[in-house]
Each structure stands twice: as C-alpha cells, then as structure tokens.
Amino acid sequence: MKDLRVGVIGSGGRGGLAVHAHRPGKGSVVAACCDSNPAVLEWNRERYGKDVFTTKDYRKLLDQDLDAVFVTTPDFLHEEHALAALTKGLGVYLEKPMAITIKGCDRILAAARRERARLFVGHNMRYMTVFIRMKQIIDRGDIGEVKSAWCRHFVSYGGDAYFRDWHSERRYTTGLLLQKGAHDIDMIHWLTGAYSKRVSAFGNLAVYGRCKRRPKSEKGIATFNAAHWPPLKQQGFSPVINVEDQNVMIMELERGILGSYLQCHFTPDSCRNYTIIGTEGRIENVGDGPESPIFLWNRRKDGYEMIGDQVFRGGTVSASGHGGADEVIVQEFLQYVRKGGKTTATPEAARMAVAAGCQATESLRNGGKPMHVPALKE
Numbered sequence: 001m002k003d004l005r006v007g008v009i010g011s012g013g014r015g016g017l018a019v020h021a022h023r024p025g026k027g028s029v030v031a032a033c034c035d036s037n038p039a040v041l042e043w044n045r046e047r048y049g050k051d052v053f054t055t056k057d058y059r060k061l062l063d064q065d066l067d068a069v070f071v072t073t074p075d076f077l078h079e080e081h082a083l084a085a086l087t088k089g090l091g092v093y094l095e096k097p098m099a100i101t102i103k104g105c106d107r108i109l110a111a112a113r114r115e116r117a118r119l120f121v122g123h124n125m126r127y128m129t130v131f132i133r134m135k136q137i138i139d140r141g142d143i144g145e146v147k148s149a150w151c152r153h154f155v156s157y158g159g160d161a162y163f164r165d166w167h168s169e170r171r172y173t174t175g176l177l178l179q180k181g182a183h184d185i186d187m188i189h190w191l192t193g194a195y196s197k198r199v200s201a202f203g204n205l206a207v208y209g210r211c212k213r214r215p216k217s218e219k220g221i222a223t224f225n226a227a228h229w230p231p232l233k234q235q236g237f238s239p240v241i242n243v244e245d246q247n248v249m250i251m252e253l254e255r256g257i258l259g260s261y262l263q264c265h266f267t268p269d270s271c272r273n274y275t276i277i278g279t280e281g282r283i284e285n286v287g288d289g290p291e292s293p294i295f296l297w298n299r300r301k302d303g304y305e306m307i308g309d310q311v312f313r314g315g316t317v318s319a320s321g322h323g324g325a326d327e328v329i330v331q332e333f334l335q336y337v338r339k340g341g342k343t344t345a346t347p348e349a350a351r352m353a354v355a356a357g358c359q360a361t362e363s364l365r366n367g368g369k370p371m372h373v374p375a376l377k378e
C-alpha cells in the first residue's frame with residue numbers, strides 16, 4: 001500500500017494534530033507544511049524530516065503532489081483554504097468551526113459536492129470515549145424518548161486562550177458562541193439525533209472588557225497560565241475585544257426537543273457537562289476524560305442523589321491527544337480519504353452547528369430575538 005501524501009495548512013498550533021498522520025511506510029506521510037510562522041516550519045522540518053516541503057504560501061503547498069490536506073488555520077481562513085484544496089480535488093480535514101458564516105459553509109459543501117472531493121470536519125468530541133458511551137446508552141433507549149438537552153460549559157482557560165489573539169474579534173470568529181460553542185452545539189445535535197430549528201441567546205462581555213490591554217505593537221500570548229487569577233487582575237489582553245465572555249443560548253430542536261447551552265469564560269475550573277433527559281430517565285457526564293463518570297438516573301425519588309442509579313465510564317484508550325480522540329479521528333479521516341464510506345463526524349452536521357451558532361450570535365446581538373436556523377440545502 002502506497003503511503004497517502006498529506007499536507008498541512010496552518011502546521012503549528014492545532015496543526016500539530018497531523019503528527020498522527022505521519023507514519024512513513026505505514027499508510028501516510030506528512031509531505032508538505034504551510035505556516036505563516038517560520039519557527040513553526042522549522043519545527044515541521046525537525047518533526048517530519050528534511051524531505052518535507054515547507055512554505056509560507058498555501059498555494060505553493062497545493063501545487064505539491066498530495067492526496068489530502070489538514071486545514072488547521074484560524075477560523076476566518078477556513079473557507080479560503082478549504083475551497084482552494086477542494087478545488088484541487090484533495091481530501092480535506094477541516095478544523096471546526098467549518099467556517100464563520102452559514103454561507104461560507106454552504107460554499108464549502110457545494111465545492112466538495114462539485115469536485116466529488118472527500119471533505120471531513122474535525123469534530124473530535126464525537127470520538128471521545130465518554131461521549132461515545134453516552135450516545136450508545138441514549139440510542140439503546142435507556143432514558144426513553146429524548147426531550148431535553150442541556151450543556152454547561154465552564155472555560156477556565158478562556159481568559160488566556162480567547163481574549164489575547166485573533167479569537168477576541170468578531171471579524172475573525174463571529175463570536176465565541178460559535179468558535180467555542182460549535183463543539184457543544186454539535187454534541188447536543190449528535191446526542192439527541194436532532195438539529196436546531198430555532199435559537200435565541202443572550203451574551204455579554206462581563207469581565208475581560210475591564211482588564212488591562214496590551215499595546216497594538218505587542219504580539220498576544222495565548223498560552224494557559226494557572227497563575228492568571230483572578231481574571232480582573234490580569235493584563236496583556238487584545239486591544240480589540242468585541243466578542244462576549246458569557247453566553248446563554250436556548251434551542252428548539254427537531255422532534256420537540258428543547259436545548260440550552262451555557263458558556264462562561266471566567267470560571268476557575270473547566271468542565272463540559274451535558275444532561276440529556278428523556279421520558280424514562282436522565283443521563284449526565286461529569287468531565288470529558290476517558291475515565292470521567294456518566295451517571296444515569298432512572299428510579300423515581302423525592303430528592304437528589306449526586307451519584308446516579310447506574311454509573312458508566314467511557315473507558316481508557318491507548319491512542320493519544322484530547323483523551324485519545326485526536327489519533328482516532330485522524331485515522332478515520334485517512335481511511336475515509338482512501339476508501340470513502342460513512343464517518344462519525346460529517347460536514348453536514350458541522351454546517352448545522354455553525355448555522356445554530358451564527359443565528360444564536362445574531363440573536364444575542366439583537367436583544368435575544370428568536371432566529372430561524374436554515375436547514376441544509378438539498
């Protein structure tokens with residue numbers, strides 16, 4: 001079997017995911033890297049060997065002999081980079097969110113269809129063992145018919161990761177309800193098996209707007225630092241912050257399911273906590289690591305017990321990155337490029353997560369007005 005030749009556009013940061021695709025002689029090899037930062041290209045040559053082609057210009061990367069590319073650049077570049085790669089007929093692993101507008105997603109989907117190219121969107125949470133287990137339990141009917149889905153998302157690293165670089169500006173992300181929330185909206189859609197039809201939201205910049213900014217001339221450092229606490233005492237924030245640091249979204253999904261998503265970027269701790277309620281019980285995860293517990297309550301009681309009537313766990317994994325999900329998702333993408341077939345994450349679902357996130361952002365900037373979520377085009 002000839003190795004697939006893979007390129008990476010945005011080969012630092014999240015582009016590090018491509019290390020899972022570098023297995024010379026075992027199916028795939030990272031053959032080309034593009035990054036605007038020369039230090040990243042230097043790291044790429046060390047990591048992937050002296051034969052790797054490196055460039056600052058993604059067009060030059062796309063001129064190489066490649067089978068597939070990872071697009072792991074910041075959100076606002078996804079559409080441009082994905083369209084260029086799809087137009088070359090390459091298999092594309094595109095990071096979430098698929099794009100920062102609904103129209104952008106639809107253009108990407110149309111290009112993939114037109115070129116018959118294999119497009120895949122990196123919703124890696126669908127590959128985390130704890131959520132795979134949770135979905136299995138829901139799908140086999142343990143909580144009956146699903147009717148409610150709630151997610152609380154505490155983001156302790158928000159102040160470091162999203163308010164010091166491009167993430168802090170609407171023109172690069174639309175907003176954090178989309179940028180960060182794309183994962184959670186997709187999980188709510190996936191766990192319930194239903195897409196959002198209507199959404200409404202509130203959000204504001206409650207804390208980081210009051211923190212000390214860095215001068216425009218200085219580069220932002222978006223690295224997690226546990227000593228950065230409490231938030232209001234911190235400095236070095238982006239000169240422009242026009243995204244929200246807390247968001248509250250409500251969703252009307254298909255089949256009469258109602259959902260809610262709460263996102264806060266100034267909590268001391270981090271956790272994604274989903275509660276799904278059906279006609280015969282309630283299921284909830286605490287944490288997203290492979291060993292995080294999943295509680296299932298299905299016996300009636302007049303009170304609350306923190307530990308469920310049954311307790312499950314996702315189970316350990318031998319793979320690495322984001323609780324094993326990153327290695328697994330990369331292998332599924334490479335398999336898809338080779339053979340096609342069904343995948344757990346799909347571009348259509350990724351587009352629906354963007355559609356709900358964009359419409360909710362529109363809502364929160366317009367007094368919480370309910371917004372229709374446009375369905376996928378046939």
Ligand SMILES: NC(=O)c1ccc[n+]([C@@H]2O[C@H](COP(=O)([O-])OP(=O)(O)OC[C@H]3O[C@@H](n4cnc5c(N)ncnc54)[C@H](O)[C@@H]3O)[C@@H](O)[C@H]2O)c1
Binds near residue numbers: 056
């Ligand atoms: N699925 C996940 O769990 C996950 C985790 C982190 C990030 N992401 C996604 O990955 C993407 C990148 O996020 P990040 O935090 O790594 O961002 P980042 O700012 O670190 O950028 C990634 C890389 O792209 C490079 N780059 C920027 N502009 C470029 C250009 N014009 N041409 C070529 N290279 C360019 C940067 O130098 C960097 O090496 C985002 O869309 C984000 O949402 C997903």
